[in-house]
Amino acid sequence: MPASLLAVSDHDDFDKEMHGADWAAVYERQAERADLVARFCDLLELEAGDHVLEIGCGPGHTSVQLAERVAPGLVYAVDRQPDALAYLQSEAEGDTDRVRPVVGDAESLPVRFDEPTPTLVAFVLHHVDDPARAVESIASSIPESSPLLVVEYDPDAAGEVGPPLDHRLAPAKCREWLSAAGFAVESEVDLGEEKYALLARR
Numbered sequence: 261m262p263a264s265l266l267a268v269s270d271h272d273d274f275d276k277e278m279h280g281a282d283w284a285a286v287y288e289r290q291a292e293r294a295d296l297v298a299r300f301c302d303l304l305e306l307e308a309g310d311h312v313l314e315i316g317c318g319p320g321h322t323s324v325q326l327a328e329r330v331a332p333g334l335v336y337a338v339d340r341q342p343d344a345l346a347y348l349q350s351e352a353e354g355d356t357d358r359v360r361p362v363v364g365d366a367e368s369l370p371v372r373f374d375e376p377t378p379t380l381v382a383f384v385l386h387h388v389d390d391p392a393r394a395v396e397s398i399a400s401s402i403p404e405s406s407p408l409l410v411v412e413y414d415p416d417a418a419g420e421v422g423p424p425l426d427h428r429l430a431p432a433k434c435r436e437w438l439s440a441a442g443f444a445v446e447s448e449v450d451l452g453e454e455k456y457a458l459l460a461r462r
């Protein structure tokens with residue numbers, strides 16, 4: 261079977277809920293795109309001592325990278341899957357001490373911050389049931405002037421990597437949700453390999 265057909269058939273297995281996720285495999289994928297996290301940090305202008313909110317952190321490779329960048333600041337790493345956070349706590353390599361795992365749903369975040377809190381939502385909104393509600397919840401969890409970076413796969417790309425095209429979120433759709441929640445998009449960045457980022461702030 262040609263590789264392109266194989267890829268399409270793999271997409272049938274897209275696990276939107278990620279209940280049965282192989283967190284070791286997700287961690288491996290996070291490690292493979294570690295270079296991208298340096299770009300997230302630069303876009304969010306993270307500095308030593310910042311506290312960061314990461315929503316949908318998964319098994320934590322990115323969370324630890326963020327924590328290393330903001331040391332001695334903390335990373336509040338939220339995920340609705342307790343297994344993902346358990347993986348973070350027991351298997352993630354590096355300085356996990358400053359990563360605070362929080363079990364919670366992006367649509368009703370169980371955290372509130374008083375100080376500007378850079379926030380990362382990477383490759384998550386296309387897994388969320390109601391992304392508009394999630395963006396509203398983020399808006400009520402972080403004070404104005406906190407930078408928010410939304411990272412997603414582009415549905416207008418070739419579909420050679422990442423989730424199936426019909427599960428992806430267009431930048432225009434994410435912009436609508438951000439605008440409805442009071443965010444202004446400051447920049448849209450092509451991250452390459454079918455990925456884009458929107459940097460927003462209220």
Ligand SMILES: C[S@@+](CC[C@H](N)C(=O)[O-])C[C@H]1O[C@@H](n2cnc3c(N)ncnc32)[C@H](O)[C@@H]1O
Pocket residue numbers: 277278290315316317318319322338339340341344364365366367381382383384387388389
């Ligand atoms: C594809 S993984 C991305 C993980 C990580 N953000 C990264 O960059 O590799 C999606 C993650 O979002 C989490 N997730 C999906 N929907 C969520 C929700 N409504 N609330 C919190 N976490 C959610 C999943 O459990 C999973 O860990």
